[in-house]
Amino acid sequence: MVAVKKIGKLEAEIITVGREVLTGKTLNTNSQWLSGKITALGGVVRRHITVDDRVQDIAKAVEESLNRGVDLIIVTGGLGPTFDDVTREGLAEAFKRKLRLNDSAVQMITQRYSQLRGLREEEVKLTGLQRRMAEMPEGSKPVMNPVGVAPGIVHECGSTLTVAMPGVPKEVEGIFESYVEPLIRRRVGGFQLYELNLLIAGVSESIIAPMVGEAMKNYAPIYIKSHPMGASLIKLDITCGGKDVKEVGDRVLSAASFILRRILQGFNDCSGTRVVNHPFNS
Template identity: 30%
Template structure:
């Protein structure tokens, strides 16, 4: 019985030729590694970067452990990453150690940031009108006001703790430290200040074509592998959307993408699948 692969969707974005500016995400959280929380933040980041013609090149998740955080940050910098987006572990509790771990990994000191503290106190007062701040809350705000030396603040309009950004590694890397709460993370990523730190260079066109396929992924694996061998400068991936639905995604320069899509369609027809 024939199963058909139907329409295809062409999406065109501008992919910047950003040279050696590699972008990575370092996510901190035991709850993610334990499967208790899904990291939707990094997916949002990757989608946001793609709309700007940029690509997330590495995504690492580590536990709430100072050595692991510092080690992975060092690996990013050793591998030449120009932008590293760290998230999670910025809260007031004892296991929120990300900011301290990043500072130690960079070999820089933490200092009390009066501006950061004032902003958080103002937020607390707005959220608790007429109430006296308890000592536990004041202690938590005090902890979150310690910022790595020379890091700047990025205002968090959706939560308490501020986002942080610093130019490090002798000017070769930019490190963001963002809260892990999705609404807060997304709000900061879409700020003008965050976006202004991203690369801005001449853009060339990149085309993304998605081909919905009705069938199992195993039915098209060999076909896609053969096409990928012929078109090494583009990306061909298959993504199951259910037991009998797969999306084939082809990404790259328009000419090669269109040629690869035509070849995929021809090969699937030859295998007995119809449009």
């Protein structure tokens, strides 16, 4: 298990590998799901990037994230046995390490095939392509894939932890929840995210924008995102994170009240402005 060196904010970047995403054939649901999970756990996702199934593209993307000094890099896709699964090679180039067969990974793959085929482990004979899934950069560690076969890859480089996973969504979710999520929870020290959603009718985004900016300044560190939903219909997502449930909740509600008061004060005739709903999610 990788040690967590400090408690505090965790910054992450997500790298997706796959030409099928770049060509529009596959929707990148992995990045959306991962971002939601990391944010809900108290982390901050700084960047998404999608690259082709080319070693040099993968290596460059990982090197850029390493150079930015983020805490966590998640790479999805390209860990299978086929010819275009070259994430292992890209990671090795980025880390400047040789690619080696990892005995622990071989054992994990053998165990998974044994479970999936109903065989004893000694009866499982891996092919060359299947053994290829056990290759990883020197110094890396394999992570058991609880859903599929190909193990995840974990590598520490300075203060940055890189976790690579197969691109199948259920496998991404399985490895994240079993391995990455506990690491994030220990790192952020009980940090949680809280959100209040307001749907406001009768006001345009240009009118409400300065009020949102003032609220973010007055009630920092809240974050407010406005979403135009149609003519004179705005959805506001007001979020704030912290360890004290009451303090964070009060801050979010105070910011919402501030915006609503300012909206009402800004109109002589307030009958056209109304709050449609305001579910509070925590």
